[in-house]
Amino acid sequence: MIKKILATFVFLLIAVPAFADVNVITAYPYIKDIAERIGKDKIKVTSLASGNWDPHFIIPKPSLIAKARKADLLIINGGQLEIGWLPQIIRQSNNPNIQSGNKGLLDLSNYVKMMEVPTSVSRSQGDVHPNGNPHFVLDPYNVPKLSKAISEKLSIMDSANSNFYKNNNIAFTKEWMLKLKGWSNKMKPFSGTKVFEYHRLYDYFLARFHLVYDGALEPLPGIPPTAKHLEDLINIAKKDNVKFILQDVYHPKEASKFISEKTGVKVIVMPQDVNAVVEAKDIFSLFDNLVNKITG
């Protein structure tokens, strides 16, 4: 009897992987959405983080370890965005595939050019990212680069379906470039508009559409606003005719409201990831929402 049970167990261990799709875990929901568009029914995707939390400080819940355990492929944003939460999850996952240096880890930051790479780094500058601003997904021109990297990776890992992934990526990129044209047209009149941000989350989006960053509510990255700093911003807002305060969904909104009350500058709550706001259901509607928030 025991032998039979043991045999069944061994059989399951061997046989199950033959059924399974590629099990993909992503750090953030936007990566999940892109991956699903490339892999469709050939892969199974789970995102570790949810979109409405601070991407720098995702809580390393033990349930995330259980999710990471079975991953064939872990796709991360990279650029040290996950440094505060993901390394422990990977270490405790007891999953050789996704350890750094192994083939089941894909770092998307390798496939884009990062902005704001500091020439010198010190913690006196706040939570600086030595590799540059890691919020690169908000440049819509970066999205096809990321989808391409994902499609290439899937093609290698599951070579039997290589053409499937590549064709899906081509179809996605075509659709994306069409949408991109629409967004560019809508954003054109806002070229040169000056904005504040709470944290420098939207710099890639601003640079792409020629909006001008004129200050952050955080005096330094990761440091909450101080009274003195807000006074300075109020003066800048009046002098420079700042149009918007770009507020993310997860930081307290009091400081933005305070400046808005003193200056009349409009506060707009911008998503930074899929599911950050209800309207941003996927990577397309994320950018629809970003663009609509600016263009009103």
Added chain:
Amino acid sequence: MNKISLAVSIFSVLLTFNAYAENEVKTTPIEKEINIKEEPKSVDDTDKIEDKGQVFDNIDDRTLQLNKNTTDASTLTISSPFAQSSFVPDISLILDSSYAYRNITNNAFDGLITPSFRGKAGFPTNGFNLNYAELSLASTIDTYFDLMAVLPFSTSGVAIEEAFINSRSLPFNFQLKAGKFRSSFGRLNSQHEHSWDFTDAPLVYSAFFGGEQLNEKGVQINWLAPTDTYLLLGVEGLQGENEASFGTKGFEVGKNKFEEVNKPNLLVAFAKTSVDIENLTILGGLTFAGGGKRISESNDDKTKITDFDGSSKIYAGDLTFKYFFDSYRYLSLQSEYMYRSLNGINYSTKDNLSSDSEQSGLYSQLIWRFDQLWRTGVRFDMLNKNDIYENTVNINSPNNLMRYSAMLEYNPTEFSRIRLQYNHDRSKYADTNLQPVNEIFLQLNMAIGSHAAHAF
């Protein structure tokens, strides 16, 4: 025969799967890659969507490289072919210093005991303290192992708090840990002091394990169960030299002579599991630690346990509820309970007494992070059971020893922490009299360098 037929059937099923997988390959040709003509004009010039791949122009023309570099004589001398600086491990230094005030003198406090509990933690003395400057080094060794070392420096020297390797490539979700490390016993035990919510360890930890928690040389093997719910099981084989609960030293009293205990002397087994309900995370664990206990302190009359030989078993349970309001604010309720039974014989020059004890303690703490920069919390400590039987007679050691603590923390960044803590301690005795102790600590805990992220 059975085995062979089974093997054949497995093999044939596998073949079928293989064939199935191969059939799935529909070799649709790749569509012609699209060229994105509209060229983006900002951010930078690398934004062309088309990835050209690596192209080595003129790969055969090896003179090109030389031509470029030899034009300036100085470039010929710039070379550091053996530089290894990019392999420097993650290095961090954590400095912990405090100001302490206590209602009794350092000497008087040092003389206090927790009746019938052998463990005693080091403590910050009245005035200014440099508690530790903890150097930690961590890096991947190679594709198979990671290494981590924690070396606290103090004014009296350096210690190796932890130095261990863990595997990164074992199959079937196993992981091996070896070296000297904090046991995965309970909840708090494996956490470093700087990630605790209070300045000092809970009473039950100090009473059962002394000042360094359960931190031993040995090996751990843990297994993450293939379930959707987090379930971690592990066993540790440890030296068991912690004298507060175990101990291995030999001794000689009168005619009785005991050699050093064979090591490893301690087995720890643990299970941890966790579930999420919306924004609430519940983490629970059960631990068993069992080993020989042999200690010798013939010249010390302060505790009843002297020259003891026997065995020790500890059963522990921990439960944490942590509710997250948002990325920066949470409410956490963390509790641990430990029960220990010690059975053996007390040897002395006069007589030998059988000694059996049942002792237990718990703590429960509520922490509220009410702002990105601020936390506050309260803790309740109790050693609730303290039954010591000598020759089956209860010696009536005091039980229900309590301590109450409260703290307020300001964290300017995640690298710096200023903490104010108050303790009202009713667990310490001067001989047979309770000596209530009031303590205030103002603690600074600061980190520089690259320090690995903390676990949940």
